[in-house]
Amino acid sequence: MTARPTSPLTATQLVDEYFIENRNRLLEIAAFLDRIDRADPSVAADDFRMRVFAEAVTALTAAAPERLAHIQMLLSDPDATPLEALDRKGAVGAYDPSLRESRS
Amino acid sequence: MNYIDHHAHMVSRTTDDYAHMALTGCVAVTEPAFWAGWDRSTVEGMEDYFRQLVDFEPKRAAQYGIRHYAWLGMNPKESDNRELSRQVLARLPKLLDGPGVLGVGEIGMNRVTRNEIATYTDQIALAAERRDLVLIHTPHLEDKHKGTRVTIDVLERYPSLPRGRVLVDHAEEHTIEMILDHGFWAGLTLYPQTKVSAQRAVDMIERFGPDRILVAGACDWGPSEPVAVPKFIMEMRRRKHSDALIHEIVFDNPVRFLSQSPKFQRPAGTPEPARVGS
Ligand SMILES: [Zn+2]
Numbered sequence: 001m002t003a004r005p006t007s008p009l010t011a012t013q014l015v016d017e018y019f020i021e022n023r024n025r026l027l028e029i030a031a032f033l034d035r036i037d038r039a040d041p042s043v044a045a046d047d048f049r050m051r052v053f054a055e056a057v058t059a060l061t062a063a064a065p066e067r068l069a070h071i072q073m074l075l076s077d078p079d080a081t082p083l084e085a086l087d088r089k090g091a092v093g094a095y096d097p098s099l100r101e102s103r104s
Numbered sequence: 105m106n107y108i109d110h111h112a113h114m115v116s117r118t119t120d121d122y123a124h125m126a127l128t129g130c131v132a133v134t135e136p137a138f139w140a141g142w143d144r145s146t147v148e149g150m151e152d153y154f155r156q157l158v159d160f161e162p163k164r165a166a167q168y169g170i171r172h173y174a175w176l177g178m179n180p181k182e183s184d185n186r187e188l189s190r191q192v193l194a195r196l197p198k199l200l201d202g203p204g205v206l207g208v209g210e211i212g213m214n215r216v217t218r219n220e221i222a223t224y225t226d227q228i229a230l231a232a233e234r235r236d237l238v239l240i241h242t243p244h245l246e247d248k249h250k251g252t253r254v255t256i257d258v259l260e261r262y263p264s265l266p267r268g269r270v271l272v273d274h275a276e277e278h279t280i281e282m283i284l285d286h287g288f289w290a291g292l293t294l295y296p297q298t299k300v301s302a303q304r305a306v307d308m309i310e311r312f313g314p315d316r317i318l319v320a321g322a323c324d325w326g327p328s329e330p331v332a333v334p335k336f337i338m339e340m341r342r343r344k345h346s347d348a349l350i351h352e353i354v355f356d357n358p359v360r361f362l363s364q365s366p367k368f369q370r371p372a373g374t375p376e377p378a379r380v381g382s
Contacts, residue, residue: 006310007343008343009344018303075246083217086184090215092246
């Protein structure tokens, strides 16, 4: 245990308070993945967003206390090199590694 | 509990939203100039929008007992347009002197293009020269981490801009430490989907403490919530945090940051902040 708990609630109280809503979140993610597979299983393997999503789901099972920060970084563009020109108006939620090839 | 929402795009909201904010304890909002969801074609169009922020919106807010302040600048989403940005910047100094304008904002980057960095740097230089307060938007989703790095890199080149006068907004778990470690204020904006939930905001308070952290709803024309701060307050209570700590975050902290502008007035009838736990 490296993280220092700073919540006034004990771990058991946190489970008591938040278990049900997080159980629901878990089921939502499972349903989302099943829904995509029913529509076209190849998308889960080919879409850059879904590939990193799968990595993030694996990161959830890590024992480390920094699961969230790790997942944030999995979903981030690791390259701080500025874009030469504006490509689109907004972000899409995950970094597309194929963009790096076109950037360099 | 009284609170101040330092980031609310009220031009996009109905008067019912002002009423709900007032009913939940909001006593002041500060509204940064931002993108309207579509690109404006002229500097005149942009100046009309600034006039709406400075002249009209405070009157609408006052009907509900809410003080309204503004931040003016060339917003990140349109800042890649260098020509329009130069025209807006030429008019900014006079506009920044207007009533209720607290400083330059929200400025920063969107996709982190060369043009966006140039416009952002011009505005940081202007704020440093004028010693204005600055409210910085950091990019969203996969662009946030790199955008926050570039944001801070540029700020480092302007040591004449005191770090305590800069708020780096839309912080998340992977950016808050670099913001606080450099001495800036960090803003947590509570969005239903794309930014930080109330639960994660409370987690960050528990991990990093309340110092130099502000919490806002950042409501705008998209899916967002004008009463996000009271929902954060509810979440803090659900975790059994004291009302003194909550008040420090949602009221005393914004007063501390915003009072650095002489135009900001402490909401009437509220006592001076007392430090909690430090
Ligand atoms: Zn905003």
